[in-house]
Amino acid sequence: MTSYDVAVVGAGPGGYIAAIHAAQLGKRVVVIEKKDIGGICLNAGCIPSKSYLKHSHWALAAKEASQFGIAMEIKDVDFPRLVKRKDRVVATLQGGIRQLFKSNKITYIEGEASLTKERQLSVAGKTIIAKDILLAMGGHPFIPPINGIDKVKYLTTDTFFKMTDLPQKLVIIGGGIIAVELAFAMQPLGVDVTLLEVAPDILLTEDEEARKIIKQKLQSMGIVVKSGVKIKQVTPKQVQLTDSTYEFNQLLVATGRRANLELAKKAGITLYEGQRFVKVDQHYQTSLPHVYAIGDLIGGYQLAHAASAEGISAVDTICGEKQAPVAQRYIPRCLYTDPEVASFGLSETQAAEKGFEVVVKSAPYTSNGKAIAGEEATGFVKIISEKKYHEILGAVIVGSNATEMIHTILAVSKSEGTVDELDDVIFAHPTLSELTGEVAHMLENS
Secondary structure (H helix, E strand, O other): OEEEEEEEEOOOHHHHHHHHHHHHOOOOEEEEEOOOOOHHHHHHOHHHHHHHHHHHHHHHHHHHHHHOOOOOOOOOOOHHHHHHHHHHHHHHHHHHHHHHHHHOOOEEEEOOOEEOOOOEEEEOOEEEEEEEEEEOOOEEEOOOOOOOHHHOOOEEOOOHHHOOOOOOEEEEEOOOHHHHHHHHHHHHHOOEEEEEEOOOOOOOOOOHHHHHHHHHHHHHOOOEEEEOOOEEEEOOOEEEEOOOEEEOOEEEEOOOEEEOOHHHHHOOOOEEOOOOEEOOOOOOEOOOOOEEEOHHHHOOOOOHHHHHHHHHHHHHHHOOOOOOOOOHHHOOEEEOOOOEEEEEEOOHHHHHHOOOOEEEEEEEHHHOHHHHHOOOOOOEEEEEEEOOOOEEEEEEEEEOOHHHHHHHHHHHHHOOOEHHHHHHOOOOOOOOOHHHHHHHHHHHOO
């Protein structure tokens, strides 16, 4: 039996960031992971998908260059070699986490943990006692009850990146962020992609105007996008809708994720929302004293950086420095398509529902010199504000570098700055960020 100050179950972005933070605050820490260090984000999510999106950007850039006098021809796609590049990226980052654990004297144990109400953890034949326990086990793919799906070999977002052969025809069931990103990643490599969404539209969590732009781009690339579909059944080679049929030689089911609750249920931890999430207080403590939970386990945004922020907050509480819970309003949300989409805060509708006298202004990429020169003139910068104090309530950026640009507006908003302060910033010319200044100026003078 070994004792620690803090035991972290799960080595994804929520778990490993929290563990390092606890160790740097002087705690003796152990991390337990049943699968791969780095969690889903590093091994089958954020990082692999961005690696694949980079491949598609290379292909798209070659085609674009050919249109303007730099002749390029993609004769072949060596997909196994691209997979090896992805694996190398993942391995590099895994090694970085292991080194951080070593330098911070964090014990790392591989194996599946179980938890008793007495806060004893059992893993790999060992019993571990910790003063405080942080649960950060993440989630798993949700597979809807589709007729015939149990008789078909299909990929999930957890297994997609193990694929070593480039499919000719890929059908994706799902129209959320992951599904759309993977459609973008595959089509430029020569894959015939079809996106099937049961909901009324794809990307329903995104700004309506942004959604339209991305949908148009998907279709212009030759990707078939069908929303509001009714799936009759799936066979080994077809997805049969009530009104049409789509053939595939590879099927991806990307219909969301569910929290990994097995450990919590066995330990008797209180759940909520139809037993879908672990119930925690404002400091991320569960119904068991000294047992905390973060990330996908507790609902909210299923994002790596959200889990990391929650993990830091939970560790601060464990160390006697209670912090306010992570504000969902200040969590950036990103879609790494082409163009990119990034947002944070309240939408126009949400702001109005909260009683604000909403003022919204936007500027298109078509008015920006750098965007035009770079053939990146699709998109806009939109800021949601309010009339009385010019507070920044939210923002949406669609376009090149949107996922980087959003942080300027977010930082001002988080610092309780207004559109007036944002308007005072001198933006370099020519930059895409000038659009942010233009929108702030419009709001200040509205």
